Amino acid sequence: MSINLIIAEKADAGRRIAYILSEKNMHQKKSKNISYIEFDDNGEKNIMVALSGHIVESDFPESFKDWIKSDLDKLIDSEIVYNIKNKKASDALQSFNDIKRVIIATDYDREGELIGVESLKFLKNYTEVKRAKFSALTNQEIKDAFKNLIDVNYGLADSARAREEIDLLWGAVLTRFFSVTSNRLWKDFISVGRVQTPTLALIVKREEEIQNFIPEKYYQISVKFNKKIDFTARYEKDIKDKSEAESIFNDINNRDGTVKSYDREEKEVYKPVPFSTTEFLREASRLGITPSNAMKVAEKLYMSGLISYPRTDNTVYQRSIPLKSIAEKFLKSDYENEAKLVINQERIIPSRGKIETTDHPPIYPVNLPQKPLNGAYKTVYDLIVRRFLATLYKNARIESSRAEIEINGHIFVATGQRILDPGWYEIYKFRKLNEIRLPELKSGESVSGREWNLEEKETEPPKRYDIASLLKMMESLNLGTKSTRHDIIQKLNDRNFATGNPVRPTPLGIGFIKSVTSIDSDIAKPDMTAKLEKEMDEIAENKKNEIDVVNESRLMLHEVLKNFRSNRDSIKETITEYANKGEVIGKCPIDNGDISVIKYRNFEKIKCSNDECKINFNISGTPLIQLTDKKCPVCGLPLIKIIRRGQSPEIRCIDPECSYNKNTYGKCPSDGGDLIIRQSRYGKRFLGCSNYPKCTVTYPLPQKGIINSTGEVCPYCGAPLLLLINGKRRWKFCPNIKCEYNRKDKGEKAKE
């Protein structure tokens, strides 16, 4: 009997589609590692195979494996092979015989079209291929899509393949060129790509703006007035010239003012729009959750059926989403009060964002958790629920007021803000609406001055991108996609190009961008993506042919490579110079030189810029090293923090010779390791075994005072005895707080 074969992009979507089409009458089948869903529909037998994204991946033939021996011009002209990367999916597709109709039901977007077309290669036979076009996994949408099947858009799939091949060609060729040229290979390779390199360039450019920024002085004059309450008015503009500022200040100092005008108006503060991935990650990042982490958590919440699909650009709820009944679910939850506000409205009118796409809905909660959530799961879910309810509630209303007050011919402005109706702020507690008090004033009345201030200020350099603003910038420049942007930022971290939040470039990142921009090519600019997008559209509309576009790109790459080659020496020099510079973490407390951390493959060097200085030592591994503002209790120099993945930070004195570092506070009674001071993630110090994570022995410590080792071992429990010096107090104690030693009576202790 012949079958219809339906192909979905992911397990979840496949299950959902089968569920809808089969009217809940479907059967999960599994044989020899091949799993699929079977169901009947109008007397026809249907098989649903769910993929997991792309089945194949582009690569170069084996003969180009060696980076040093491969000729890059030959690499550019090489054929591109496609390797299977999801064997399970390809096996499943190959296992069916006698397929009548293939229905591609992947996400309705460019990559979805390619994923569908990729899968055709693995089918033994079929008589017809169709495409299901749906924008959400709802009953109506899916049924309509399968009733009105359309043709596959092979041009669209071709355009996605052109994108893939061009990315591989430029990425691999330039990655290899820069890595081999600067002799940074294997783990230390220099990675180049259409999205990551322009993103890094943004970060570096901002850093340069900050470095080159010259602050300018300016002056602000303000007056504190009183009418029943105090309020402040500021001179109408900032003043650049000091003598001008002083002359105005002299004119007004110690004088009262006269109200020239007073206006009030009611304004609405619009509620937020539904969550796209980018906006969600930005908000999560404000709550201290990194995008990578937020994405991981969101994926888990999605897989456990608590939220909708977390990868979406859409900011408009489709009509098919039952907004009200979802809000009603929260009536019986911790969100009872918030849900009530939403439900009790006469009408629920959801907010809408600017971007409306058809592949997925915005992110919204679909269910309540069975068990209470914890940690980041709780935070992310809370964010998504509150955002959802806020988009369904009402705008806030404020009254804003503005007064102009004259003193001796100079105009001062005071503003006020009063909350009339907090609206959505009651639900979305991540934002606060401030009140600024300004009394009701009448034109012509005089107000008495209380305080007259002239302040000198300095203009400030532009701010570094934080992860949230970087994501937004990438989105507006069309760099990356909703699914990849956060990965790209992570990649820049992993490759030692950029670090932290706010994001700073590393010396290597700066050096690399300097050398890659020594030649005018598009690889460090967002233009390359813009051009590619245009060409992809032309391929999709059959105005251009995929092969021609890729070949044109190859010719350009030959040219770009030629130019880079002619700069080989300076590229090598620049990258080496910057990579060896290390990152400055602060000023040397001894001679005021720069303290840098230089990263190597297996260790890091901490060094003062003054070569004679004793601050010059290595630390094993590749931990994050920070200079703290705390002083060493032994010698008074600053302490450094050494942060290793999965461990509590180790605290050391920056002076490698200081006895603070040699003080290991005794041996671990469990395995004989050294007991060292570490810091918990809440900033509390404690004693831990140096063999962590193999050994998990820890002891709490008093948070104040200097801890000294005594060289003695507790006779009761074997832990080392410690001496606490806090001002004049000295206290010998066992760090094992439950230990009998600490219960000894005072008389006995005094004797010791």
Place this chain on the structure above:
DNA sequence: GCAAGGTC
């Protein structure tokens, strides 16, 4: 070992 794009 290279990119960026899917998804887990």
